Amino acid sequence: MQPRRRTTTAATILRSVLDNGPVARSTIARLTGLSAAAVTKQYAELADLGLLREVEEARVPRVTVGRPHVPVDIDVERYAVCGVHIALTHTTLSVVDLRGRVLHQDREPHPGRSPEAVFQGILCLLPDFLRDHLGDRSPLGIGLATGGWVDPERGVIVRHSQLGWRDVQAREALRQFGLPVHVESHSRALARAEQLFGDQRSRNSMVHLFVGNVVDAAIATAGTVHHGPRSASGDVAHLRLEGSSVECPCGRRGCFQATVSDRAVAERAAREGVIAEPSLPLLLDRARAGDGRAKGLLRERARHVGRAVGLLLDVINPDVLVLTEAGVVHLPECLDVVRAQVGDRAGSVVPTSFGRDVLSVAAGSVVLDAIYGSPLDRCA
Ligand SMILES: [Zn+2]
Incomplete structure (x- = not known):
């Protein structure tokens, strides 16, 4: 299969499982219009990556080779993403699972108003926060969301009027953790979150x-x-x-x-x-x-x-x-x-759709959007 088509097929299957899981592979084929063979092959790859898994407890009798009737679901135990939402007076750190559910969140007041002070605060807090709240999950990336004008391609907060920030290199500031860092406006991140996990x-x-x-x-x-x-x-x-x-x-x-x-x-x-x-x-x-x-x-x-x-x-x-x-x-x-x-x-x-968790979902969804859009490119 060509690389782009393979990526599209993987994303289609992952989204179908997100919407319908636990769901049998044969049902995914029916819902997506993909061949049973394509679904089985891509499922195997997504399972190897740790994004999908078979649901053991709901197993129904095996009827054909390839076990197409064993339900599969998003594997929410293996990975999570880290969210960082920067508001006017505080930062919200979060751990969010692959279904966009907030597993933990902490709200920390900014130690100062400058970008240097705010990011220094985040850099100090994040290692302990992740150690304490990821549990057995591995982090797939850091999503940073904030208000105002944000350029995700460059990873830059172009303008945040109330904080008085201009051209803040946000992606660069969080690079040192060795994880992919995605940056987006909280409004656009929540639009994607709504499409993926909400209405x-x-x-x-x-x-x-x-x-x-x-x-x-x-x-x-x-x-x-x-x-x-x-x-x-x-x-x-x-x-x-x-x-x-x-x-x-x-x-x-x-x-x-x-x-x-x-x-x-x-x-x-x-x-x-x-x-x-x-x-x-x-x-x-x-x-x-x-x-x-x-x-x-x-x-x-x-x-x-x-x-x-x-x-x-x-x-x-x-x-x-x-x-x-x-x-x-x-x-x-x-x-x-x-x-x-x-x-x-x-x-x-x-x-x-996200009630009190909305800031954490915004930040986590910045990474989740990248994973669901291009699941085979997630950090290996
Ligand atoms: Zn005005």
Whole structure:
């Protein structure tokens, strides 16, 4: 088989097992349209690599040579990936299995704001973190995800406005572990995670909107996440929102990020005496405890987010718009407020599939996307 065709066949089989496993080889052949011989051959190679395995306990009687009816599944015991998500104030380190499930995560405050300080902190923590939490699994790579403008080809964080970072050589900074390092924007990583492990409608076309301290988006069509020239796509921070007069550092008023970011909402809540210090988790706690003013601020944010969601739905017309926003994740009424802004498109707006694990899944998926895209090229 030609190398490219072999890679495509391997990726097709791996994805089929991800979706359907445990599944018999004969069923994979039927589902993918590949020949039984091709499936058997590629299964053997993927099993040798430690990505697939037979499921012993569910074995059914052997009926033909090659045991095509023994179910096979993703081997989640042998390997895992390491995730590093860099947020405004902290880094989240994680171990994620090959099904995108978070096995462990730790949140560490940044020791300083400069790229040097943040990466030095990561380099100090990572060896112990991996030793303590990988268990018997071997790491297949490190995935780094963050907000803002990220160029995965060069492995560079081109611009992270709130951190004040420009052209940070992120891949290079994590090279010393001897593992493949993949770098991507958290919004695009979550779009891929949704396609691989989440809402299957996202495989046709989707917009992923991330609203945290950074506000950014990702667009995917026909199963492919759009990057555009220099991977600059997805910048919606300065989208102009009707009904907002909040000042933005860019000099204009009513920009999306300046209006709805975690920090903007938490600072307003602290200013208005709803919470003692500007912290979004604190505001969420108050809202969940039934505090009407806390809920009101989160509902107002949801209204603004809903307007932006409406614009994105109009322009891009995706099958589904996936929203990662703390209010929507933790308070169902915030999702209702967002949906109320988009009329008959409400059914296409869904919260992220990954709940509280979303930052770890983002980072881990940067590596997992590479593995599922090209499984035979994973580090041998
Ligand atoms: Zn602006």
